[in-house]
Amino acid sequence: MPNNTHFDTTRANVELSGAEAVDLLEPDATVPALIKDFKGNMDLAALEAFIRQKGPAQIPLVMTTLTNNSNAGQPVAMGNIRKTSETCRKYGIPFFLDACRFAENAYFIKTREAGYRHESIFNIAREMxxxxxxxxxxxxxxGLVNIGGFLAVNDDRLAQLARNILVVTKGFPTYGGLAGHDLEAFAQGLEEALG
Ligand SMILES: Cc1ncc(COP(=O)(O)O)c(C=O)c1O
Structure with a gap:
């Protein structure tokens, strides 16, 4: 499973499932002395080569972590997110975001990437x-909260499979995991992070 850089607990979960977690970060992103606007980007050429070498059927999904915590919290450019998505769609591989710091990443896009200066953080996040x-x-x-998280998918069948796994990890969706007040705080936090 390719990622720009796996966060350590994401790597642990990927590998527990039997997959291999592979980091495909742009090479110069690991040179601290180099000043660049987006040092969290996926290496697009390496991604394409990796997919061709392994074959798309061997790759359950591709993930981009924004911002890229395990590479010093560096941001990912909108252009890089879009091209990673295009590559995934070309090969029929689902593309997921590790979205922990999506609002922060949107802010970096607004302040550093051409064409986004007059765009709202909300609209930039929506495009991402x-x-x-x-x-x-x-x-x-x-999410600006003390606890909690979520998985979001645009595929109902996959959502149902995830709910089934949830039964043995957190509990039934109706009573496992987060309490109602945690969810409300989370919803409010997401709005405030975009404000
Ligand atoms: C990019 C990224 N992904 C995943 C996680 C894991 O989050 P949690 O501890 O809520 O499982 C973190 C935590 O710092 C993170 O920075």
Whole structure:
């Protein structure tokens, strides 16, 4: 499973499922002395080569982590998110975001990427998510809450499979996981993070 850089707990979950977690970060992103606007980007050439080498059927999904926490919290450019998505769609592979710091990443796009200066953080976030088939979200970051997170998918069949797994990890969707007040705080936090 390719990612720009897996966060360590994401890597652990991927590998527990039997997959191999592979980081495909742009090479110069690991040079601290180099000043660049977006050092969290996926290496697009490496991604394409990886898919061709392994074959799309071997790759359950591709993920982009924004911002890229395990590479010093560096942001990912909108152009890079869009092109990663295009590559995934070309090969029929789902594309997911690790969206912990989506609002922060949107802010970097607004202030650093050409064409976004006059766009709202909300609209930038909406464009980022439009390229994805789903996301994981740890609410402790840009959800501005003490606890909680979610998985979002645009595929009802996949959502049902995830709900089934939830029964053995958190409990039934109707009573496992987060309490109602945690969910309300989370919803409010997401709005405030975009404000
Ligand atoms: C990018 C990223 N993904 C995932 C996680 C994991 O979040 P949680 O501890 O809520 O499972 C973190 C936590 O810091 C993170 O920074």
């Amino acid at each position: 998510f439009s390229y994805a088939d789903g996301c994981t979200m740890s609410g402790k970051k840009d």
